[in-house]
Amino acid sequence: DQFTEVFSQALMGAAKEEISFRQTALQGLLRLSTLRNFFQDNEIGLFVQYLDEILLKEEVVGSGALKKDAVSALAELSRYKSNIIMEITLPAFMATLPDQDDGTDLKYITTLDTLAQISGQRNIFETLVRRLLNKLDLLLQGDSSHPRYVRIILLTIIHAMEKKRDDAQNFSLDSYYDRIVVGLSRRAALASTKDSSRILRDVSVLDTLGRLCTLIVRNISRENEDQVAQNIYTLFTAETDAFQPVPFSQTSNQNKKRTMILSTHLLAGLPKDTTNLPYSTTDPDDT
Structure with a gap:
């Protein structure tokens, strides 16, 4: 197709400084790609490869407008041809992560x-x-x-x-509850007992993990919410683990005290009507 050839040549063959010219070509190819049955999948795939190359290999020119347009184009194409983004863009981008x-x-x-x-x-x-x-x-x-x-x-x-x-x-985010909320919270708790576990003792990492847990806890089943409430301070560790929940420990070092960041975020994710919070280690049957 003549339009395709002209737009492709303008997008990838023009000088990198010709930003407006290349932007026009990009928008032209995007419009053609989203027209029903105008392009075949292999032709859309070629356009996606162009966009990936712009984002992964080209340096930023000017204000970076072309790169912004490329991201927007990939986002729009993902709505129509998510399989192509899955097959081409996702592997290409993941491969660049160290x-x-x-x-x-x-x-x-x-x-x-x-x-x-x-x-x-x-x-x-x-x-x-x-x-x-x-x-x-x-x-x-x-x-x-x-x-x-x-x-x-x-x-x-x-x-x-x-x-x-x-x-x-x-x-719903129930499918991520076990691996992220339970798994990573427990790993962070155990990391606080080891000098070798540096990353999960970092305050900024704990805070960000806590934010992620809050988001997940707000979008899970009531059954899982109840489990979170019961593990606010234990952070899903077992009695045989070395971790001692901070509120119930007489000697907590700085690393263990930092786990309260996670406890605070988990608590923030629970609904206000949550009642089975562990305020103490006392068995209710003993009171």
């Missing part, structure tokens, strides 16, 4: 922000969150990366969930 970070290279921030913006559709959202949680597990196991990297991954999950909540009528 397995560890020493705090000197912050390029991943823009990448993660873009991923959050294009994750509105259910299949993209679920795949993105699953892959980010897998990345998070690797970072926590290694415990050698800068805490900022973990914090920004958690923020990306928060933004993706908030975007999904805004777009969905029946919104």
Whole structure:
């Protein structure tokens, strides 16, 4: 198609400084891509690859307007052709995320922000969150990366969930309750007892994890809410674990006291009519 060839050449063949010219070409290809049955999937896929290249390989020119348009285009295309975004964009962007970070290279921030913006559709959202949680597990196991990297991954999950909540009528996060609220809260509690667990003892990481837990707790079943209430201070640890809940411990060091950040966020997520909160360790039957 002549239009396709002209727009493609203008978008990818024009000088990088020709921002307005390239923006016009981008919008032209976007309009053609969203017309019913005008492009085949492989043609839309080629356009998506152009957008990925602009975002991942090109330097910012001027105010970055072209990159902003590229993100908006991917977000719009995800509504019509989420399978193409899943097959092309998601793997390309995830592949650029480092397995560890020493705090000197912050390029991943823009990448993660873009991923959050294009994750509105259910299949993209679920795949993105699953892959980010897998990345998070690797970072926590290694415990050698800068805490900022973990914090920004958690923020990306928060933004993706908030975007999904805004777009969905029946919104539930019960499927993330066990892995995030239970699993990560318990890991943070146990990390407070070990000098080797650096990332989950960082205040900014604990606060961001707490925000994520608040969001999830506000969108789970009543049964799970009750379980959260019972574990506000224990943070889902077992009696055999080394962690002693802060309110009931006579000797809590600074690291253990920081776990109250999570307890506060969990409490904030519960409904006001929650009654079975553990205000003390006393058995109600003994009073």
